[in-house]
Every structure is written in C-alpha cells, then in structure tokens.
Amino acid sequence: MLQPSEYAYNGKGNPPAANQNSFNPVKTVSAPVEQATIGRSLVIKGELSGSEALYIDGRIEGKISLPDNRVTIGRNGIVQANITAREVVVMGKVNGNIECSDRVDIRSEGSVTGDVSTVRVSVEDGAVLKGGIEVRSSERKQQNQNHDKPQAKPAEAQKAAEPAKAMAATAHA
Numbered sequence: 001m002l003q004p005s006e007y008a009y010n011g012k013g014n015p016p017a018a019n020q021n022s023f024n025p026v027k028t029v030s031a032p033v034e035q036a037t038i039g040r041s042l043v044i045k046g047e048l049s050g051s052e053a054l055y056i057d058g059r060i061e062g063k064i065s066l067p068d069n070r071v072t073i074g075r076n077g078i079v080q081a082n083i084t085a086r087e088v089v090v091m092g093k094v095n096g097n098i099e100c101s102d103r104v105d106i107r108s109e110g111s112v113t114g115d116v117s118t119v120r121v122s123v124e125d126g127a128v129l130k131g132g133i134e135v136r137s138s139e140r141k142q143q144n145q146n147h148d149k150p151q152a153k154p155a156e157a158q159k160a161a162e163p164a165k166a167m168a169a170t171a172h173a
Contacts, residue, residue, distance in 0.1 A: 040076050
C-alpha cells in the first residue's frame, strides 16, 4: 500500500517547505586547480616557467620548466621543447626530453620523440615513444638530493685544521 508523501501538495493549505539543498550548488572542499591554457592558434617560442598547471593545445618551441606542476599536451598540441615538470600528460606531439619528478603519461594518441626520465611512466596502446626511458625509484631521488648538498665538516675537524694553519703561517714568517 502506497502512502502519500509528506511533501505531497494537494492544493489545499500551505505548500510544503522546499528542500533546502535542492537548489544550492554542491560546494567542493578542495581549492580549485589553477591551470593556464595555451590555445590552439597560439605559437610560443622561448622559455616558459611558472607555478601553475599548464594545458597546451597550441605550439611551443623552446623550454618548459614547471617543476612543481602538471603539463598537459592536448590533442592539437605540438611541443618542440625540453620539459621539466612534476607530471606530464601527452595527448599530442612532443619532440624533446621530458624530466619528471612524479609521472609521465603518454596517451594512445600521443607521440614523444626524446628521452624520458621519471619515477612512474604509463604508455597506452597506440602511443609512440622514440627515445630512452629512465625510471628512477623515489628512494634514489631522495638519496641523490641528500648527496647533492655540500657536507658540513664536523666541528672537531675544523678545530684541528685551525692550529695547523696557524703553525704553517708562523713557520713561513
């Protein structure tokens, strides 16, 4: 047996209160992703750098450096540049080396001619990749960062070196 809904309105009396959430848009918790877009008709020659994600549907010749962000080459995008980014997605054509700190994703319609160095790589069926691939472990990346920093001399070694310098200076005097 069907019961009438408590929100059913038969025309008599006051209409039911509208659902408070029915007309309000859903608010997202995360901040919106800022992304610059290079349109289909744009041609850029030179060096690109910045601190936001980049979507390329035009043509770029030169160098792209967005080490903390994502670079997406759209289906119409043609890039003749070395790319340094956190993440690269290729749906168009790239002629140049790609250096990623996280992931390279070459989609089925994408084409890359050049060397790829990354922690994770994905190449879909139908994608073209001509060049070398270096897949680094994330542990090795952290170790390399530690080795690149100059090592401070221990305080004892510095103290031992100071009297020797002083003796050498007085001996030549």
